[in-house]
Amino acid sequence: MSVSTSAPDKGIAVVTVDYPPVNALPVQGWYDLADAVRAAGRDPETRCVVLAAEGRGFNAGVDIKEMQRDTGHTALIGANRGCYAAFSAVYECEVPVVAAVHGFCLGGGIGLVGNADAIVASEDATFGLPELDRGALGAATHLARLVPQHLMRALYYTSRTATAADLHAHGSVWQVVPRAELRQAAMELAGEIARKDGTLLRFAKAAINGIDPVDVHRSYRFEQGFTxxxxxxxxxxxxxDDFGQQGTQGEGRA
Known part of the structure; x- marks a missing residue:
């Protein structure tokens, strides 16, 4: 179980999450991811960060079992703060972040990709917030950056998922490719970005964040209060507890 960073091409840092079996991150995993993204962005040689994952899917959110083992609220507070740190790290990364998404992207995964600068997805990728089925709330802030307002609400209330093709149609996914071609496609987009002047890219990222109509930090923190x-x-x-007894539920589609 790890978060690792590599530099396969000039100007590009790849941050890879690998938490078998489903990339549901424990508290420390969220902090490790935040640290890795921030460190990659601070490196003066980096001009673009690719956020990727190994295994069956991109991200399944918070490790619910970790919270169930905790008799108090330590794990909950840790997960809240860890997710906030990781989402913020992606948003505040000094250079553009390209998310390479395969399989499922759920819960906290939406927080990551919703704060990324661009998304490349495999044909089997699905995106959703099953929070109401898990006894939680949050990341509607980030889902609203991926789909129109009323679709966001319907997806949130029903816990259904949207496909990569759905999000591509809404303009939030840059490209949809066969799974075997995902990493290459993400690297090609990152490479195109990384060919720009590094200092100007950092100015551009700061400028675009500065004109963002929604304060993602404040709105997400507001949601966390209800959780x-x-x-x-x-x-x-x-x-x-009910969810644990029922086992994994089937996912719907938007």
């Missing part, structure tokens, strides 16, 4: 309230009331535990 904590659901946990304090005991509601979240009851839903998570």
């Amino acid at each position: 904590f309230e659901a946990n304090l009331s005991g509601l979240a535990d009851r839903i998570r």
Whole structure:
């Protein structure tokens, strides 16, 4: 289980998440991811970061089992802060971030790709927030950056997923490719970006964030407050327990 960084091409840093079996990250994993993305962006030789994953899917969100093992709220607070740190690291990365998404991108995965600068996805990629089925709330802030407002609400309330083709039609996914070609496609886009002047790219990233109509930090933090309230009331535990008994549920599509 790890978060690793490599530099396969000049100007490009690839941050890869590998937490078998489904890339559901524990608290420390979110912090490690945040540190890796920030370090890659600070490197003066880096002009673009590719965020990728190994295994069955890109990201399955928070490790629910870690929270279920915790008799208090330490794991919940850690997950809230860890996700906030990782999402912020992607958004605030000094250079553009390209997300290479395959398989499932759920929960916290939406927070990562919603804050990325560009998304390349494989044909089997699906995107969604099953939060209401897991006793949680959050990342509607980031889903709203991927799909129109009313579709975001319908996906959120139903816990359904959207395909890579759906998001490509809405303009939030740059390219959809066969899974075997995903890494190459992401590297090609990152390479095109990395050929620009490094200093000017950093200016561009800061300028685009500065004109963003939504404060992603504040809006996501607002959502997290309701997640904590659901946990304090005991509601979240009851839903998570029910989910654990039912096993993995099928995913719908938008």
